[in-house]
Amino acid sequence: MTQNAQNTQITLVIGGTGKTGRRVAERLTALGRQVRIGSRSGEPAFDWNEPATWEPALEGVDRVYVTYYPDLAFPGAAEQVGDFAKVAVAKGARRLLLLSGRGEEAAGVAEDNLKASGADWTIVRSSFFAQNFSESFFLDPVLAGEITLPTGDAVEAFVDAEDIADVVVAALTDDKHIGKTYELSGPRLLSFSDVATELSKATGREIKYVSVTNEEYRAVLREHGLPEDFADLFTMILDGRNAHLVNGVEEALGRKPRDFADYAREAAATGVWNV
Numbered sequence: 001m002t003q004n005a006q007n008t009q010i011t012l013v014i015g016g017t018g019k020t021g022r023r024v025a026e027r028l029t030a031l032g033r034q035v036r037i038g039s040r041s042g043e044p045a046f047d048w049n050e051p052a053t054w055e056p057a058l059e060g061v062d063r064v065y066v067t068y069y070p071d072l073a074f075p076g077a078a079e080q081v082g083d084f085a086k087v088a089v090a091k092g093a094r095r096l097l098l099l100s101g102r103g104e105e106a107a108g109v110a111e112d113n114l115k116a117s118g119a120d121w122t123i124v125r126s127s128f129f130a131q132n133f134s135e136s137f138f139l140d141p142v143l144a145g146e147i148t149l150p151t152g153d154a155v156e157a158f159v160d161a162e163d164i165a166d167v168v169v170a171a172l173t174d175d176k177h178i179g180k181t182y183e184l185s186g187p188r189l190l191s192f193s194d195v196a197t198e199l200s201k202a203t204g205r206e207i208k209y210v211s212v213t214n215e216e217y218r219a220v221l222r223e224h225g226l227p228e229d230f231a232d233l234f235t236m237i238l239d240g241r242n243a244h245l246v247n248g249v250e251e252a253l254g255r256k257p258r259d260f261a262d263y264a265r266e267a268a269a270t271g272v273w274n275v
Contacts, residue, residue: 009062011172012093014038014046015069019131020099023165024065024172031173036061048080054087063095063172064088066114072100072107074229082113089117095178097122097171099164102183103241111181122171123181124164127242130186130263131161133199134272137226142199143275148210150217151192154237157185157245158195160258167252182248186257189243195260202264203273 011028015021016037025035038046038057046057048068058064066084068077085096096119101107111123132138141147164184171177190198196209212220218228236242249257267273 008034010034010036010060012036012038012046012057012061012064014065015067016042016065018067018069019129019135019161020164020168021065021067023161024168027165027169028172031169033173038064048084051083051087054084055091058088058091058093061088061091061093064093064097065168065172066096066098068099068110070227070230071104071233072110073104073233074106074227078106078110078113081110082116085114085117085119089119094118095120095172097124097168099168100125101236102127102185102246103236120175120178122177122179124167124171124248125181125183126164127157127159127185128237129161129164130158130260131267133195133264134267134270135161137224137230139272140224142203142207142273145206146208146210147192147196148212148217148220149192150212150214150231150234151237152211153191153193154240155189155191155194155243156237157189157242158260159184159186159249160260160263162263163249163253163257167249170252177252180252182252183246184248184257185242185246187245187259189245190260198261198264199273201261202268205275 011033013021013025013035016025017039028035040047044056045053047053098114100111100123102125115121133142167182193209196207199207214231218231221228221230
């Protein structure tokens with residue numbers, strides 16, 4: 001395929017203003033690829049809960065980066081992903097890459113549904129994002145100096161969203177990744193107490209970790225207007241299913257993943273945690 005032909009293709013990036021989608025869109029644009037942002041504010045708009053928006057968003061699209069909000073573990077998500085994949089393939093967007101989650105049974109159903117569409121697929125299974133502490137629902141607790149979670153002493157292999165974006169872009173732009181499943185993690189396991197220590201070092205102020213019960217955390221979520229189902233996602237940390245490192249970043253890119261400490265230093269330098 002010629003460079004000109006590649007540059008006329010459109011990649012739909014669902015969730016293109018989110019943590020990974022924004023980075024993927026930026027990288028594809030820098031490579032000279034045409035990008036369409038799939039969001040409710042996009043042109044045309046895309047909404048997972050409004051199937052009538054799917055076909056207009058797929059018009060002229062060759063490939064799709066598929067992310068699902070709030071999470072593939074939520075009820076109905078797997079079915080919506082499968083339905084969307086069928087529509088995408090029918091519209092000519094055969095190349096689909098799904099951002100999935102490590103150890104999530106419901107996410108595995110979504111993966112199977114996407115594959116069943118007949119798409120040329122790649123699956124990227126991710127650990128918890130490091131950027132959740134600077135760009136998402138852990139930001140306010142970090143600013144307040146206290147991270148309250150129902151995770152005890154359990155550990156997680158936090159992965160940098162920059163690494164996720166690099167893997168996704170490599171897979172979307174090189175057909176050698178078709179039919180591959182990459183499991184991504186950072187280079188070491190960290191407890192949330194370890195995370196608080198790293199954030200304290202990066203910010204120069206004390207950030208504490210406070211362990212609570214699942215029910216206590218649900219009350220915190222209700223207080224902040226967030227779905228209580230988010231509490232259930234932490235069962236993946238508590239039961240240890242992801243308490244080991246994987247090498248998907250190295251498999252896809254030929255390099256080691258970035259460490260959480262590097263992420264923390266760079267994030268702190270932006271001033272996002274200044275109080």
